[in-house]
Amino acid sequence: MPDILAVLNGVSPAWFLIVAGLLAWGAPWSPVRKALMLIGPCFALLAWFATHETGVYGVIDLGPFQLETFRFDSLSRIWVLVFILIAFINGVYALHERNRMTDGAALIYAGAAVGAVLSGDLLTLFFFWELTALASAPLIFAAGAPMAHRAGLRYLAIQVLSGVLLLAGAAVWASQTGSWGCDAIGVDSAAGVMLLLAFGVKAGFPLLHMWLPDAYPKATGVGSVVLSAFTTKLAVYALARGFAGEGALIAIGLVMAVFPIVFALVSNDLRQTLAYALINQLGFMVVGVGLGNELALNGAAANAFVGVIYMALMFMTLGAVLHRTGTVKATELGGLFKSMPVTGVCAIIGALSVAGVPLFSGFVAKTLILSGAHYAHNDLAYAILVYASAGVMELSVLKVVYCAFFGEARHHQVREAPQTMLLGMALAAFLCVYLGVDYRALYELLPFGIDDYEPYKLNNVFGQVQLLLGGAFVFALAVGFKLFPLKSDHTILDADWFYRRLGDGAARWGKAMGELLVHAINTALTAGVARLRARLFNLFNPAGALSREFPSGLMALWTAIMLAAVLLVSYFSPMS
Amino acid sequence: MTVGQWLPTALAAHAPVLLVAVPLILSTPAAILRTGRAGWAIALSGALLALLCAVELFLATRADGAVISYALGGWPPPFGIEFRVDGLNAALLLLLTGAAVLALIFARPSVENEINADKRSLFYSAFLVSLSGLAGVAITGDAFNLFVFLEISSIPTYALIAMGANRDRRALTSAFNYLVMGAIGATFFVIGVGFLYMATGTLNMADLARLLVDMDGDRVVRMGFAFILVGLGLKAALFPLHLWLPGAYAYAPSFVTVFLATTATKVAFYVIIRFSFDVFAIDSGFVVNALTYVVTPLAIAGMIVASAQALFQTDVRRLLAYSSVAQAGYMMLGLGMGSQAGVSAGVLHLINHALMKGVLFMALGAFAISYGVRRIENCKGLGMMMPMTASAFTLGALSLIGVPFTVGFISKFYLIQAALAQGWIFAVAAILISSVLAVFYCYRILVNLWVTPIPEGRRDLAQPTPYLILVPLVGLALANLVFGVHAAPLVDIAETAAAAAINAGTGS
Amino acid sequence: MTVQRDIKSGVNPPTGSLAERIRSHAGLLATIGLGVLVVLGFGLETVLSKNGLSKYPDVYGAYEVLPLVAGVLAIALARLLAGLLHRPADFYERAAGDLEEGEDA
Amino acid sequence: MTPHVVLRVVSKLLIPLIIVYGFYIHFHGEYSPGGGFQAGVVLASSIILYALIHGLDAARKAFPPYAARVGMALGAFIFAAVGFVTLIFGGDFFEYTVLHPDVSHGAGQHIGIIAVEIGVLMTVTCVMIAIFYAFSGRSPEIPDGDW
Structure with a gap:
């Protein structure tokens, strides 16, 4: 065993996942793909363990610049570990599914996310950044419906745009500083702002977040699990790398923590509710990054770690529900706990983790960020986070659990989820509980050492429990008095209206106007040569095939115009 | 004259002229012979010999600032016709002949599929003449001789495009369109050369460069420049003078499209570089102004508008043709910067674009042979049916988008760097917008290739892809990857070429 | 049962x-x-x-009251929001042309 | 064509004259205005005249299209071959002086130019005729109903 570890030392775990993904993509036999989905993460995990020393490995020399593909340090290793873990858990969870496209895509996606975290320079980051976009899109397409297709296209467009922004920002950054390094950047320069926007798109900054609740609910059941895990957490990592301690992030994060709550309450699609809850989670992490002190950064890292697991768990339970009932709409579900008890228990564990109940993983992570806000003497941030954390996040996850598993029973004659799905969920649920109890294991992974921090202090636990009880009480009252906004199946407009309706309308209008304009110009330009054109048309027109060809006359005119332009410019140029 | 390290000295000494003359003389037996196979063999051997000469010349010019001059008929340069090879056109000649060889390997199955048996040997003959003409354009050091070679290369090209009429009669109108446009372009060029001759009394390009240094204010010279730039811009499909190109690429036989897309506009582009930077002094105000205020805006407009046009095409080859116009915009943009870094990036993109469009059009040719596929929606499921070809196509498309580890990324990267050095943020923005558009139009094809299932009944039509297509196709696709990771050789070539273009003009 | x-x-x-x-x-x-x-x-x-x-x-005061207030506030806001931004479930699908007239999601 | 006796007789008189005049232009091209190009057009015009008077089929018998094709290629071949011959003689491409030792009178130049011009003549003649055949012999490929 030590021999193997020695060999793997310094080999980026990303390659194992990506190679396994490529093989799985090409493999026509389902068992082989399933095996790859389990073996790939195992090898990646081995490589993670094998690399003891922090440092830069896997440097590719490209002549003009060097690509650092494996920068292993205290910040990156925790992200890599959780990405590998979730790839494995997803491998177990997805064992029942027979879809060649999603198997390979999920692995490549995981590998790309790991690679992006491990990249030491902006170019490598860009490469893996775009790879995550490209590899994740099939997870949405695989759902098959035209809606999913369109949502996937929108998702892909936004993700690729983020990558383009990243590349542009990186290029400007490099031209200003002469370095492609992926280190602290700051928003003092235009490059910094571009990079912040690039990261912000993936991190779901307010008004840039719309792809998240748009695309995730339309992915396949398995796909949404993977989607929830990687992209956004990767963005948080990038922010922690480049913009730690950036004051603007606190405000952005607070908005992110608060506004999705309302949307989560009213959206009827439970996966969309979860997507909003995910944005709220991200808000916490962004605040943590913005605060920038060691405690808060630790909190962001810890939150990312446990957040990946419990959000994946929540999506897994909904995936199981979707698998059995074919829907995740709040208005069509209810009372499933009787028929799917194990899934229900897992969902409850996930919800308790999300809410941050003591003894569950959410608690030990979230309390770090709250402490960070407190020690930074940022009372407003603290108050808002408390509001967002205990009180209302609970509303959203409680809603998911209540609507799906309790409440009024609808007529779903369903069986318990498949064994493999249950196993995957159980693994994640175990981690949720284990990390909440044995929190030292989590804290040891954090980028900054915090041996003296103790989450389970009486006042801390008591206060948290009080918060949660209050939130639950309000929820119970609201449900009891039928005040909870759960009336019908509907769509709630969000920022995506701006491009799905306004932008769409503007594009259609622009296209129509543009066509009119081109038509008018063409008519005006070709009036003089219309006769020649008609003659040519008569001569060379086999059944109107020429209609889409441009006549030479138009082009001759262009040539003359261009000649005139060059002549004018060169005629009036000064002598050198 | 530099003694070659590659061919025997007797041949090496005459390599410049052999490069042009061998395809020309071999075109005659190809025209007389009746069988397509023999024509193909002759054409291939002609292209191979030309490639050998090009390699020889390329190696000989690797030394710093080395220039090979060959006086035709023994008449010394300012009076006689001179063939002149430096770092700039040595690279182009290598690209040209290399592309010809690869395209010819691909040609046999493709031509047998698309051209009538009795026309095949004539087809190869025309191709050889065209190759000879293009090589002549690239190699000659005499401005009027360049015009002659331009015509020699163009006329067979019109015929080659018209051969596509077997499959689609629109090839005829396209060829005619191209003929009219090509004639206009060549005429403009020769008018410009006439003006220069009037002003300086010489046709030799090196001599012109020497004389023009002091004639900055001469309006006749400026007229000449304008005509030459526009005439060549037409040949190089500079937006908006590109209207001939989509039809020509879309309806020509596959092999012709592969060859044209990789070489023809590139050669015209080379001539623009040669004239703008070498013959005319780049420090003349009117050259810089024309490049900055006319070529650059048009290049940017082309990058964006042509990409957008590509987005709406339904015919795959037309789509790629519009993309070629956009890519020509990238090269023009590099040129428009007027800096050495810009020209170097432009030349790099020229080479890289040949690599990626070669792959793309070849793969389309393979699809067309196996399934008669022309339209985007007909590509459905081809990823499963022809995995090798579809993978190569995908690689080419990724390269076109500019994904890292492909050549497309390298040249865009250098182009962006050159633009930044110039402080042209708008150019960077244009490159990025165009790249995003490229993502979308490539995506349209790739989704059909890989994601959508195979339509009913197509599986029964399956034919194996001929090895003669697979070999050059996979080779080119790998080249996209290899030079994307190990970019140093191509970058070096491009930088040498740019140095040759710019330093030669400053009187050295 | x-x-x-x-x-x-x-x-x-x-x-x-x-x-x-x-x-x-x-x-x-x-x-x-x-x-x-x-x-x-x-x-x-x-x-x-x-x-x-x-x-x-x-930190003084009963900030634990916050979730109670916040919960009420959030629900009130959500009802308001649902009233204001409420659209049929297939709103976007219909606009994008995924669904034809008279067709269900 | 039978009624046009005058035309037939006159053309039979004229055609040899045109051909001779063509060759005259050709061989004078070396030191006075003229040369293979112009001569080729004149030669081709004789065949075209023949075709106009006696009909296309007769012309095709007299000068088969296949000969035109071969002639075109052969002309180009001769042109390029001269260059290769000078290479073989040890000169540069088209360096005619090496063709003949009598340098002072430029004998090599004479030989070279005449040879090259013969190639040009053949090609131009044949191309002109081939173009004429192609246009005059063309029948509509697409039936009227298909347009």
């Missing part, structure tokens, strides 16, 4: 096991239980510590 009800008689059975009665009123019981716990919590806090049993000694 649903509760058997005597439909013919038109009335619920007056007696039943305790478990069944709890089950049929689970929601109400849970609400009451939660309310009691919340009140108890505040009481305990007031009794046990001078400054309130706050997480941090220097």
Whole structure:
């Protein structure tokens, strides 16, 4: 065993996942793909363990610049570990599914996310950044419906745009500083702002977040699990790398923590509710990054770690529900706990983790960020986070659990989820509980050492429990008095209206106007040569095939115009 | 004259002229012979010999600032016709002949599929003449001789495009369109050369460069420049003078499209570089102004508008043709910067674009042979049916988008760097917008290739892809990857070429 | 294991096991239980510590009330939002042309 | 064509004259205005005249299209071959002086130019004729109903 570890030392775990993904993509036999989905993460995990020393490995020399593909340090290793873990858990969870496209895509996606975290320079980051976009899109397409297709296209467009922004920002950054390094950047320069926007798109900054609740609910059941895990957490990592301690992030994060709550309450699609809850989670992490002190950064890292697991768990339970009932709409579900008890228990564990109940993983992570806000003497941030954390996040996850598993029973004659799905969920649920109890294991992974921090202090636990009880009480009252906004199946407009309706309308209008304009110009330009054109048309027109060809006359005119332009410019140029 | 390290000295000494003359003389037996196979063999051997000469010349010019001059008929340069090879056109000649060889390997199955048996040997003959003409354009050091070679290369090209009429009669109108446009372009060029001759009394390009240094204010010279730039811009499909190109690429036989897309506009582009930077002094105000205020805006407009046009095409080859116009915009943009870094990036993109469009059009040719596929929606499921070809196509498309580890990324990267050095943020923005558009139009094809299932009944039509297509196709696709990771050789070539273009003009 | 009800008689059975009665009123019981716990919590806090049993000694006041206020606020806002931004479920699909007239999602 | 006796007789008189005049232009091209190009057009015009008077089929018999094709290629071949011959003689491409030792009178130049011009003549003649055949012999490939 030590021999193997020695060999793997310094080999980026990303390659194992990506190679396994490529093989799985090409493999026509389902068992082989399933095996790859389990073996790939195992090898990646081995490589993670094998690399003891922090440092830069896997440097590719490209002549003009060097690509650092494996920068292993205290910040990156925790992200890599959780990405590998979730790839494995997803491998177990997805064992029942027979879809060649999603198997390979999920692995490549995981590998790309790991690679992006491990990249030491902006170019490598860009490469893996775009790879995550490209590899994740099939997870949405695989759902098959035209809606999913369109949502996937929108998702892909936004993700690729983020990558383009990243590349542009990186290029400007490099031209200003002469370095492609992926280190602290700051928003003092235009490059910094571009990079912040690039990261912000993936991190779901307010008004840039719309792809998240748009695309995730339309992915396949398995796909949404993977989607929830990687992209956004990767963005948080990038922010922690480049913009730690950036004051603007606190405000952005607070908005992110608060506004999705309302949307989560009213959206009827439970996966969309979860997507909003995910944005709220991200808000916490962004605040943590913005605060920038060691405690808060630790909190962001810890939150990312446990957040990946419990959000994946929540999506897994909904995936199981979707698998059995074919829907995740709040208005069509209810009372499933009787028929799917194990899934229900897992969902409850996930919800308790999300809410941050003591003894569950959410608690030990979230309390770090709250402490960070407190020690930074940022009372407003603290108050808002408390509001967002205990009180209302609970509303959203409680809603998911209540609507799906309790409440009024609808007529779903369903069986318990498949064994493999249950196993995957159980693994994640175990981690949720284990990390909440044995929190030292989590804290040891954090980028900054915090041996003296103790989450389970009486006042801390008591206060948290009080918060949660209050939130639950309000929820119970609201449900009891039928005040909870759960009336019908509907769509709630969000920022995506701006491009799905306004932008769409503007594009259609622009296209129509543009066509009119081109038509008018063409008519005006070709009036003089219309006769020649008609003659040519008569001569060379086999059944109107020429209609889409441009006549030479138009082009001759262009040539003359261009000649005139060059002549004018060169005629009036000064002598050198 | 530099003694070659590659061919025997007797041949090496005459390599410049052999490069042009061998395809020309071999075109005659190809025209007389009746069988397509023999024509193909002759054409291939002609292209191979030309490639050998090009390699020889390329190696000989690797030394710093080395220039090979060959006086035709023994008449010394300012009076006689001179063939002149430096770092700039040595690279182009290598690209040209290399592309010809690869395209010819691909040609046999493709031509047998698309051209009538009795026309095949004539087809190869025309191709050889065209190759000879293009090589002549690239190699000659005499401005009027360049015009002659331009015509020699163009006329067979019109015929080659018209051969596509077997499959689609629109090839005829396209060829005619191209003929009219090509004639206009060549005429403009020769008018410009006439003006220069009037002003300086010489046709030799090196001599012109020497004389023009002091004639900055001469309006006749400026007229000449304008005509030459526009005439060549037409040949190089500079937006908006590109209207001939989509039809020509879309309806020509596959092999012709592969060859044209990789070489023809590139050669015209080379001539623009040669004239703008070498013959005319780049420090003349009117050259810089024309490049900055006319070529650059048009290049940017082309990058964006042509990409957008590509987005709406339904015919795959037309789509790629519009993309070629956009890519020509990238090269023009590099040129428009007027800096050495810009020209170097432009030349790099020229080479890289040949690599990626070669792959793309070849793969389309393979699809067309196996399934008669022309339209985007007909590509459905081809990823499963022809995995090798579809993978190569995908690689080419990724390269076109500019994904890292492909050549497309390298040249865009250098182009962006050159633009930044110039402080042209708008150019960077244009490159990025165009790249995003490229993502979308490539995506349209790739989704059909890989994601959508195979339509009913197509599986029964399956034919194996001929090895003669697979070999050059996979080779080119790998080249996209290899030079994307190990970019140093191509970058070096491009930088040498740019140095040759710019330093030669400053009187050295 | 649903509760058997005597439909013919038109009335619920007056007696039943305790478990069944709890089950049929689970929601109400849970609400009451939660309310009691919340009140108890505040009481305990007031009794046990001078400054309130706050997480941090220097943070005063019963910020634990926040979730109650916030919850009410959020629900009110959500109802408002639902009223304002409410659209049919297939709003975007119809606009994008995925669905034709008279077709269901 | 039978009624046009005058035309037939005159053309039979004229055609040899045109051909001779063509060759005259050709061989004078070396030191006075003229040369293979112009001569080729004149030669081709004789065949075209023949075709106009006696009909296309007769012209095709007299000068088969296949000959035109071969002639075109052969002309180009001769042109390029001269260059290769000078290479073989040890000169540069088209360096005619090496063709003949009498340098002072430029004998090599004479030989070279005449040879090259013969190639040009053949090609131009044949191309002109081939173009004429192609246009005059063309029948509509697409039936009228298909347009």
